[in-house]
Amino acid sequence: MQIEKKISGDSLELMLSSRIDGLAANELEVEVLAAIKQGYKAIFVNLAQATFLCSAGIRVLLQYHRQMKGKGLKLLVSRPSPEVASALEMTGFPELVEK
Amino acid sequence: MNDHLELTLLNQKSEVARLQDQLETFVRPHRVAARVLHDLQLALEEHLANILTHGYDDKLEHRIRACVQLSATDLRVEVADDGHPFNPLERPAPDLSKSIDERPIGGLGIHMMRKSLDDMEYRRVDGKNILVMIKRI
Numbered sequence: 001m002q003i004e005k006k007i008s009g010d011s012l013e014l015m016l017s018s019r020i021d022g023l024a025a026n027e028l029e030v031e032v033l034a035a036i037k038q039g040y041k042a043i044f045v046n047l048a049q050a051t052f053l054c055s056a057g058i059r060v061l062l063q064y065h066r067q068m069k070g071k072g073l074k075l076l077v078s079r080p081s082p083e084v085a086s087a088l089e090m091t092g093f094p095e096l097v098e099k
Numbered sequence: 100m101n102d103h104l105e106l107t108l109l110n111q112k113s114e115v116a117r118l119q120d121q122l123e124t125f126v127r128p129h130r131v132a133a134r135v136l137h138d139l140q141l142a143l144e145e146h147l148a149n150i151l152t153h154g155y156d157d158k159l160e161h162r163i164r165a166c167v168q169l170s171a172t173d174l175r176v177e178v179a180d181d182g183h184p185f186n187p188l189e190r191p192a193p194d195l196s197k198s199i200d201e202r203p204i205g206g207l208g209i210h211m212m213r214k215s216l217d218d219m220e221y222r223r224v225d226g227k228n229i230l231v232m233i234k235r236i
Contacts, residue, residue, distance in 0.1 A: 019119070019140075022148050023112055052137060054144045055207040062204060069200075083137055090214040091207050092195035 003031055011042035013078065017049035020084075025056035032064045032075070041073050044098060048079040053087040061096055102129070103168045108147075110154070110161040110180075115147045118165055125167055126174070131236055135174055138215040139234045143176060145208035146187070146230060154182025154228075173217070175233045185228055186221045187212060 001024040004015040012035050016028065028045070035043050045061065047053065061077060068075040076098040080088065088094055104125040108114040119140050126136050147163070155161060164179045192213070193206040212219065218233040 019116075021116060021119070021144050023116065052141060052144075054141060054148070055211055056148060058207055059204050062199070062202075066200060087141070087211065090211060092202070093199065095199050 001027055003027065005031075010040055011044065012038075012040045013044045013046050015046040015049065019052040019054075020047070020050050020057035021052065021054055022056045025054065025060050028057065029060045029064075032060065036064070036068070043068065043075040044078040045075070046078045047084040048081055050081050050084050053084045055091070058087065058091055058093065058096075062093065065096055103166065105167075106165045108163045108165060110151055110163060112151060114163075115144060115151075118143065118147070122167055122176070126169070129169060131169070131174060135234050135236050139174055139176060139232065142212040142215045142232050142234075143178070145212050146178060146232065149185070149187070149208060150178075150180045150182055150228075153185065154180055156183075169236075173233050173235045175231055177229060177231045179227045179229045181227050184223055186223075187230065188219060188221050 001016065001018055006013040006015065014031055016024070018024070020028065032043060061075070065075045077084070077088070077096050078098045080097055085097070088096055104121065106118055106121055108118055122140065122143070123136065150163060161181055166177045168175050187209045190206070190209045193203070193210050212232070216232050217235045220231040222229050
């Protein structure tokens with residue numbers, strides 16, 4: 001999987017494409033951990049090009065969303081594809097999406 | 100219309116993507132909606148993740164058999180594994196009413212399988228779990 005990064009000030013956008021399956025979820029976790037370590041105040045996971053989001057991916061988003069929120073920072077999904085939006089909807093996590 | 104695909108996978112994470120790719124190739128020449136394929140792939144991903152994570156205590160190689168069948172009315176995948184007895188139909192549904200900060204992080208996969216599929220059938224035969232995941236077309 002390819003992860004593209006866009007930096008603007010102290011916020012980072014991670015752009016993921018293709019399927020966010022179990023393996024891709026692991027790669028996403030590595031990138032998020034690195035971004036947290038680098039001290040970004042906001043992390044946006046852009047899933048406009050993601051065709052699929054499995055529960056392992058949702059767990060990574062949820063875990064670091066909570067961790068960032070606890071420190072007064074944020075991690076949110078931006079521009080979810082219809083498939084991603086439906087996965088977040090069916091699991092009851094629409095709050096993970098940037099308003 | 101009646102067509103099928105059989106595949107034997109090893110209990111390794113990389114094998115899941117191989118099955119997903121083969122399923123896409125199998126479905127491509129037929130008139131199956133993208134949504135149907137997506138939902139079935141999501142359920143398969145969750146089921147195989149559960150088998151690989153919870154199915155085995157040993158470090159041995161195991162074979163998981165997947166049989167995909169396309170009929171005039173549905174697309175279905177039967178997965179047979181020799182892991183611990185595990186019936187996903189018996190798992191309780193997660194409590195979706197709790198706030199995002201209180202919700203437990205586990206238990207989402209089977210919930211997503213239930214939501215994505217039209218039907219699931221489970222049986223235990225000769226020391227194997229057999230799960231049929233059905234999506235109407």
